[in-house]
Amino acid sequence: MVVETQAEPASDALKTALAQFDAAADCLGLDEGMRMVLRHCKRELAVHFPVRMDNGTIGEFTGYRVQHNLARGPAKGGLRYNLNVSLDEVRALAMWMTWKSAVVNIPYGGAKGGVIVNPKQLSVRELENLTRRYATEISIIIGPNEDIPAPDMGTDAQVMAWIMDTISMHRGYTEAGVVTGKPVSAGGTLGRAEATGRGLLYIVQETARQFGVPLQGATVAVQGFGSVGAVAAQLLARAGAKVVAVSDSGRGIYNEQGLDVDALMPCSKDRSPLSEAPGGDHVTNGELLALPVDFLIPAALEGQIHERNVDSVRARFIVEGANGPTTPEADAILADKGIFVVPDILANAGGVIVSYFEWVQDLQFYFWEEGEVNDRLHRVITRAFRDVVAMAEQRGVSLREAAMLLGVNRVVEATRVRGIYP
Numbered sequence: 001m002v003v004e005t006q007a008e009p010a011s012d013a014l015k016t017a018l019a020q021f022d023a024a025a026d027c028l029g030l031d032e033g034m035r036m037v038l039r040h041c042k043r044e045l046a047v048h049f050p051v052r053m054d055n056g057t058i059g060e061f062t063g064y065r066v067q068h069n070l071a072r073g074p075a076k077g078g079l080r081y082n083l084n085v086s087l088d089e090v091r092a093l094a095m096w097m098t099w100k101s102a103v104v105n106i107p108y109g110g111a112k113g114g115v116i117v118n119p120k121q122l123s124v125r126e127l128e129n130l131t132r133r134y135a136t137e138i139s140i141i142i143g144p145n146e147d148i149p150a151p152d153m154g155t156d157a158q159v160m161a162w163i164m165d166t167i168s169m170h171r172g173y174t175e176a177g178v179v180t181g182k183p184v185s186a187g188g189t190l191g192r193a194e195a196t197g198r199g200l201l202y203i204v205q206e207t208a209r210q211f212g213v214p215l216q217g218a219t220v221a222v223q224g225f226g227s228v229g230a231v232a233a234q235l236l237a238r239a240g241a242k243v244v245a246v247s248d249s250g251r252g253i254y255n256e257q258g259l260d261v262d263a264l265m266p267c268s269k270d271r272s273p274l275s276e277a278p279g280g281d282h283v284t285n286g287e288l289l290a291l292p293v294d295f296l297i298p299a300a301l302e303g304q305i306h307e308r309n310v311d312s313v314r315a316r317f318i319v320e321g322a323n324g325p326t327t328p329e330a331d332a333i334l335a336d337k338g339i340f341v342v343p344d345i346l347a348n349a350g351g352v353i354v355s356y357f358e359w360v361q362d363l364q365f366y367f368w369e370e371g372e373v374n375d376r377l378h379r380v381i382t383r384a385f386r387d388v389v390a391m392a393e394q395r396g397v398s399l400r401e402a403a404m405l406l407g408v409n410r411v412v413e414a415t416r417v418r419g420i421y422p
Contacts, residue, residue: 061116
């Protein structure tokens with residue numbers, strides 16, 4: 001039976017993040033002082049700012065930028081424009097970014113930001129005005145050596161270009177490294193737009209290899225047909241997998257014989273609803289999560305798989321494309337059911353890895369070919385997968401627990417080596 005329920009509230013994301021950290025801290029035997037440092041975000045900025053709208057009125061908006069930890073390097077994390085943005089959600093996402101960067105062993109700490117707004121309701125001019133004003137408000141804590149934002153839900157390369165230009169105008173010179181995910185013409189890197197989806201492809205390939213499952217013909221369902229899920233679906237289909245279902249925020253489309261993903265890609269680009277797309281039967285997001293597939297890729301929002309719908313999940317493997325799509329309660333039930341979960345802080349790390357490559361290229365003023373970017377991404381993310389698998393086998397724990405142990409321990413080591421100032 002499929003249980004149709006809404007996702008867990010975004011405010012629960014922080015509870016999930018803290019529960020995951022506490023479990024890792026218990027396993028690592030961290031003292032109370034270290035737990036206190038890592039359970040709290042280092043810096044939190046809330047901004048309330050006006051924006052002139054096209055009709056001459058003034059709109060008032062609220063935004064956040066949160067830096068969780070800087071022990072391993074400057075903060076790194078996306079900016080999302082969404083009506084459900086909250087401070088607790090941003091805190092959770094910043095914490096996950098800290099562990100994610102550490103798991104794949106790149107020299108970043110974690111941050112996240114967002115504005116409470118529906119970007120689809122803004123004109124291009126209003127979106128630019130909002131972005132430039134928000135960038136100005138958070139300019140006091142971002143920079144190539146301090147905190148480097150990137151695109152996330154509701155933002156894109158154009159938004160990053162506006163932020164980069166705004167900061168550059170304030171500082172009197174081009175500050176390309178202040179954000180990543182920019183257009184290539186403005187200092188971005190080749191391969192960045194597809195990076196998170198391509199990373200998911202590499203992780204699915206490694207998972208299939210680890211368990212001896214042929215990728216050719218393996219069935220895949222993808223929840224979320226945005227910049228991450230659509231790219232992952234397209235690349236997996238081209239790699240020989242059979243993508244049988246995809247969905248957007250409304251509904252999805254299912255065909256047991258496989259979907260023509262290339263034909264569906266315009267829906268991702270122009271945001272037209274998949275419920276109107278031909279080629280299969282229409283399904284709800286709840287029905288998609290319950291399909292009997294080899295690989296389920298939740299690539300939408302946090303809290304999608306929870307204790308009220310987890311019993312209906314029938315996938316063999318879950319590869320988390322979104323941040324925090326599975327609650328701790330659901331995680332335990334999935335483990336009891338023998339469903340193998342590749343956690344978000346490993347599976348969707350392709351974006352931050354290639355953002356790191358973009359940042360390095362901006363600092364050097366030297367850019368790589370796309371093939372080199374993809375090759376480096378493959379090496380970094382597959383090495384991280386093997387590190388996590390080795391930790392899981394050594395400790396006798398799940399991949400999520402192993403990834404958390406690996407990430408938290410690396411941050412703990414950096415914190416201890418640096419010491420507590422003064």
